[in-house]
Amino acid sequence: MTGGERAAGEPATGGHAAGEGAGGGERGAGTVLLIGIVAVVLLCMAGLSALGSAQQARVTAQSAADLGALAGASALRHGLDACTTAGRTVARNGSGLAGCVVEEGGVVAVVASRPAGHVVDLAGVATARARAGPASARTNGPP
Incomplete structure (x- = not known):
C-alpha cells in the first residue's frame, strides 16, 4: 500500500x-x-440591571418626596390640605405616598416609595423622605 491508500x-x-x-x-x-x-x-x-433599576427607583422616589414636600408646604401656606397636595404631587412623579405629617411651624414631612424592580420585584421598595417649610421653622443646620 502506498501512503495515500487505506486497507479495507x-x-x-x-x-x-x-x-x-x-x-x-x-x-x-x-x-x-x-x-x-x-x-x-x-x-x-x-x-x-437590578442594581441600576434599584438606583433609578431611589432617585425617582427622592425627587417625588422632595417635590411633594415643597408642594405640601406651599399648599399649607395658602390654607389648603398639605397631605392631599403632597400625595397628588408624589403620584404625578411616579411614586406612592407612604407617609405625610404636618409638623410644628408649618413644616411638611413626606415619605415616598416606589418598587425597585420593574419586571420582578426582587430588589424591594425604594423609600425616600423629605421635609419642607418656612425658613423660620428651621431648628438646626446651616442658615
Missing part, C-alpha cells in the same frame, strides 16, 4: 476509529465551556 475496513480518519485518539474523548468540551461563560455573563448583566 480501516476508517477514513487517519487510522483512528471515531471517538478514539487525539482529543476524541473531549469532543464538545468547548461547547460546554462556552455555555458556562455565556451563563455567567448573563447573570452578571442581570445583576447590574
Whole structure:
C-alpha cells in the first residue's frame, strides 16, 4: 500500500476509529465551556440591571418626596390640605405616598416609595423622605 491508500475496513480518519485518539474523548468540551461563560455573563448583566433599576427607583422616589414636600408646604401656606397636595404631587412623579405629617411651624414631612424592580420585584421598595417649610421653622443646620 502506498501512503495515500487505506486497507479495507480501516476508517477514513487517519487510522483512528471515531471517538478514539487525539482529543476524541473531549469532543464538545468547548461547547460546554462556552455555555458556562455565556451563563455567567448573563447573570452578571442581570445583576447590574437590578442594581441600576434599584438606583433609578431611589432617585425617582427622592425627587417625588422632595417635590411633594415643597408642594405640601406651599399648599399649607395658602390654607389648603398639605397631605392631599403632597400625595397628588408624589403620584404625578411616579411614586406612592407612604407617609405625610404636618409638623410644628408649618413644616411638611413626606415619605415616598416606589418598587425597585420593574419586571420582578426582587430588589424591594425604594423609600425616600423629605421635609419642607418656612425658613423660620428651621431648628438646626446651616442658615
